[in-house]
Amino acid sequence: MEQDQHIDNLVQELRRGVIVLAILSQLQEEQYGYSAMKQLADQGLNIDQGTLYPLLRRLESQDLLESKWRLEDSRPRRYYVISPHGRQVLHSLQQEWSQIVATMDTLLSEQERK
Amino acid sequence: MEQDQHIDNLVQELRRGVIVLAILSQLQEEQYGYSAMKQLADQGLNIDQGTLYPLLRRLESQDLLESKWRLEDSRPRRYYVISPHGRQVLHSLQQEWSQIVATMDTLLSEQERK
Numbered sequence: 537m538e539q540d541q542h543i544d545n546l547v548q549e550l551r552r553g554v555i556v557l558a559i560l561s562q563l564q565e566e567q568y569g570y571s572a573m574k575q576l577a578d579q580g581l582n583i584d585q586g587t588l589y590p591l592l593r594r595l596e597s598q599d600l601l602e603s604k605w606r607l608e609d610s611r612p613r614r615y616y617v618i619s620p621h622g623r624q625v626l627h628s629l630q631q632e633w634s635q636i637v638a639t640m641d642t643l644l645s646e647q648e649r650k
Numbered sequence: 651m652e653q654d655q656h657i658d659n660l661v662q663e664l665r666r667g668v669i670v671l672a673i674l675s676q677l678q679e680e681q682y683g684y685s686a687m688k689q690l691a692d693q694g695l696n697i698d699q700g701t702l703y704p705l706l707r708r709l710e711s712q713d714l715l716e717s718k719w720r721l722e723d724s725r726p727r728r729y730y731v732i733s734p735h736g737r738q739v740l741h742s743l744q745q746e747w748s749q750i751v752a753t754m755d756t757l758l759s760e761q762e763r764k
Contacts, residue, residue, distance in 0.1 A: 542712050543739050546670055547746050553667030554750055556660050561757050580753040598656050625657050630758060632661045636668055637751055639694040643675050644744060 555583060555591065557633055560626040563601060566617035592616050600625055669697060669705065671747055674740040677715060680731035706730050714739055 595601045600622035709715045714736035
């Protein structure tokens with residue numbers, strides 16, 4: 537039980553690292569929180585609302601996202617879209633990501649040969 | 651300046667997620683801390699000693715690694731190697747990693763098309 541917890545924590549840590557990159561990549565077109573969450577889930581990245589919504593607000597406060605309220609179906613929804621600064625950060629993160637994937641490819645394929 | 655700090659933090663977060671996976675994959679053969687650090691650095695994953703050494707001890711306390719002291723060149727060195735439980739966890743993390751890479755491939759290639 538405790539050991540499963542370790543695995544869960546490690547898996548969470550693995551996912552946490554990519555969440556910002558995933559969100560920035562998806563918010564090149566504006567979306568509200570729930571639609572962004574659904575789109576990521578469709579691609580296999582499940583993020584619960586309790587994680588995503590505060591993260592969207594944090595990314596906005598860091599000037600990586602911009603948001604505006606829209607009235608839709610008689611209810612207000614906050615739409616988020618990547619900011620110009622966010623695009624630069626996305627570009628840096630993508631380069632870093634490519635390098636990490638290449639490194640891990642090497643490390644994990646070496647391991648398979650053993 | 652502050653914006654560079656954001657990028658640095660995000661890059662660190664991206665790397666942090668893969669460090670345990672990288673370490674477990676490399677410790678299928680026993681190594682002491684410094685040699686593991688050097689091997690990872692050779693593959694492009696730089697981890698400083700202040701991060702790596704406590705992490706090795708944490709992974710041992712979680713029964714993912716085993717260690718023993720050896721006397722070498724008249725100085726004691728603590729050698730680490732993956733434990734049987736660590737191998738199971740490594741297997742789970744590798745599967746998760748493959749899935750994350752596949753998801754990100756889809757998300758990032760969609761984005762390029764836009």
